[in-house]
Amino acid sequence: MRQVITAQQMRDAEQRVFDAEPDVDLMGRAARAVAKIAEGVAPSGPVLVAVGPGNNGGDGLFAAAHLADHRPVTVWLAMGKGHEAGLAAARAAGCHVVDAVAAAAALGDAALVIDAVTGLGSRPELPTTTATFAEACEASAVPVLSVDLPSGLDADSGQVHDSFRAQHTVTFAALKACHVQEPAASRCGQVHVVDIGVPVPQDEGQAVRQADEADVARWWPRPDATSDKYSRGVVMLDTGSEHYQGAALLTVAGALNAGAGMVRYTGRVHSGLVLSRFPSVVVGEGRAQAMVLGSGWGDTDGAEGRVANARLHGLPAVVDANALYALPQGRLDGWLLTPHAGELSRMLGCSRSHVQTEPVSCAREVARTTGAAVLLKGATQYVAEPSGRVTIAVPGPNWTAQAGSGDVLAGICGTLLAAGLPAWRAGVVGASIQAMTAARNPGPYPPDALAARLPEVIGSLLA
Numbered sequence: 001m002r003q004v005i006t007a008q009q010m011r012d013a014e015q016r017v018f019d020a021e022p023d024v025d026l027m028g029r030a031a032r033a034v035a036k037i038a039e040g041v042a043p044s045g046p047v048l049v050a051v052g053p054g055n056n057g058g059d060g061l062f063a064a065a066h067l068a069d070h071r072p073v074t075v076w077l078a079m080g081k082g083h084e085a086g087l088a089a090a091r092a093a094g095c096h097v098v099d100a101v102a103a104a105a106a107l108g109d110a111a112l113v114i115d116a117v118t119g120l121g122s123r124p125e126l127p128t129t130t131a132t133f134a135e136a137c138e139a140s141a142v143p144v145l146s147v148d149l150p151s152g153l154d155a156d157s158g159q160v161h162d163s164f165r166a167q168h169t170v171t172f173a174a175l176k177a178c179h180v181q182e183p184a185a186s187r188c189g190q191v192h193v194v195d196i197g198v199p200v201p202q203d204e205g206q207a208v209r210q211a212d213e214a215d216v217a218r219w220w221p222r223p224d225a226t227s228d229k230y231s232r233g234v235v236m237l238d239t240g241s242e243h244y245q246g247a248a249l250l251t252v253a254g255a256l257n258a259g260a261g262m263v264r265y266t267g268r269v270h271s272g273l274v275l276s277r278f279p280s281v282v283v284g285e286g287r288a289q290a291m292v293l294g295s296g297w298g299d300t301d302g303a304e305g306r307v308a309n310a311r312l313h314g315l316p317a318v319v320d321a322n323a324l325y326a327l328p329q330g331r332l333d334g335w336l337l338t339p340h341a342g343e344l345s346r347m348l349g350c351s352r353s354h355v356q357t358e359p360v361s362c363a364r365e366v367a368r369t370t371g372a373a374v375l376l377k378g379a380t381q382y383v384a385e386p387s388g389r390v391t392i393a394v395p396g397p398n399w400t401a402q403a404g405s406g407d408v409l410a411g412i413c414g415t416l417l418a419a420g421l422p423a424w425r426a427g428v429v430g431a432s433i434q435a436m437t438a439a440r441n442p443g444p445y446p447p448d449a450l451a452a453r454l455p456e457v458i459g460s461l462l463a
């Protein structure tokens with residue numbers, strides 16, 4: 001699990017270090033880390049460093065001074081000035097300081113560009129010369145290493161603005177939102193988090209973290225010698241409709257391939273269809289530990305009654321698609337809601353673009369008001385708990401953006417809920433395993449084919 005912090009939390013943490021130890025050289029540590037990663041990305045050849053007027057530029061200048069020790073380094077002061085001591089060090093080390101025209105020309109020979117224009121202090125709208133240079137870098141084959149974040153992005157959001165596109169980003173102490181929230185995250189390339197001796201405590205209630213594969217492996221429910229089908233978890237699926245029969249099959253595929261002890265099907269799709277594809281499914285209600293509701297219901301009648309049925313059973317439920325608009329009154333402790341941005345916006349009565357701009361606060365709001373965990377699906381998948389804590393799932397390739405992926409995911413989450421995982425964890429683990437399966441099976445595969453590959457990914461994860 002990796003922490004995600006805000007720019008202000010980073011500045012506050014840095015200030016606490018300076019208060020305790022006024023002479024501490026955090027910039028020196030940051031610059032050494034940048035230089036070391038630069039050597040790994042491009043071990044030889046000329047380096048071109050684009051430098052801004054603040055401390056991000058300072059990191060870049062001191063890194064340039066390290067690199068100039070043994071290779072040619074060109075420095076471009078993108079905004080005409082740079083950190084004074086850093087610039088002196090770069091000049092003393094033999095860096096060649098050039099103007100915009102010479103920087104553009106140097107790009108042709110460069111083995112690496114270091115982007116140290118703006119970092120935590122970055123505001124949207126780069127000056128035209130910098131934006132043009134960033135575009136030229138993107139059009140060239142030269143790798144870009146961004147210091148802290150690709151200049152032009154906003155540290156605290158996933159929104160994109162004119163910015164560099166990095167192959168590698170080196171950031172300090174902890175991840176920031178732009179490194180993990182799409183579409184900005186895709187501009188960061190591989191993100192290296194470096195410890196520079198700045199501890200960053202977080203307010204647990206407002207924490208944002210990103211899960212990794214080790215978390216998924218740790219949390220995945222494993223059967224043991226005492227297990228039977230009931231103790232492993234029975235999941236009851238009320239999914240699909242006359243109009244969306246495939247959704248029933250997809251939720252069953254997700255649930256079975258995630259390792260359910262038993263799948264019961266109670267939806268309105270003809271049982272013969274389900275059994276012809278999945279003979280182990282048991283048709284009709286019975287003993288179960290969790291339910292899945294809503295996938296493929298469309299706007300069929302009786303949604304409220306069907307959701308209320310889950311309450312009568314006293315079971316936690318995965319609530320997907322149209323069932324999200326038929327939530328019962330009262331707290332839904334232990335339930336998992338799985339909206340995409342459009343569904344979440346309808347639940348909140350706001351625009352889809354508002355959810356896309358403020359995904360964390362929107363997911364938190366619904367979790368807080370319902371008492372359920374909320375898995376907001378999309379390119380970045382957020383799981384908000386009623387406490388306000390948010391966990392981002394392991395990301396995957398964008399091939400998964402296809403009709404039916406959400407149905408499979410609901411089935412997976414149902415199995416995990418039935419196995420006893422708390423709702424938030426079922427959401428994180430379910431979304432992560434689907435993304436990991438897509439990543440290990442470069443697509444495009446349809447969602448049912450990917451569901452069929454879940455067992456080998458789960459198997460290798462737990463091996």
Ligand SMILES: NC(=O)C1=CN([C@@H]2O[C@H](COP(=O)(O)OP(=O)(O)OC[C@H]3O[C@@H](n4cnc5c(N)ncnc54)[C@H](O)[C@@H]3O)[C@@H](O)[C@H]2O)[C@@H](O)CC1
Nearest residue numbers: 014027030053054055056118119120121122123125126148
């Ligand atoms: N806060 C910390 O704990 C540490 C910070 N360090 C570095 O310091 C950086 C933050 O430094 P600063 O606060 O000086 O901020 P930045 O260096 O990120 O940027 C601020 C400067 O850039 C200008 N600027 C920002 N956006 C612009 C835009 N769109 N167009 C034109 N000019 C723009 C601002 O006017 C200001 O002069 C971090 O990103 C990191 O690289 C490191 O040295 C290590 C520790």
Ligand SMILES: Nc1ncnc2c1ncn2[C@@H]1O[C@H](COP(=O)(O)OP(=O)(O)O)[C@@H](O)[C@H]1O
Nearest residue numbers: 377378379397398400401403404405406407409
């Ligand atoms: N850009 C994307 N990149 C990766 N995965 C995505 C992206 N957009 C959506 N997804 C995934 O696709 C699924 C879409 O869910 P949903 O829209 O509910 O599909 P459906 O209702 O058709 O089954 C989600 O599981 C989400 O994880």
Ligand SMILES: [K+]
Nearest residue numbers: 118147149151
């Ligand atoms: K930068």
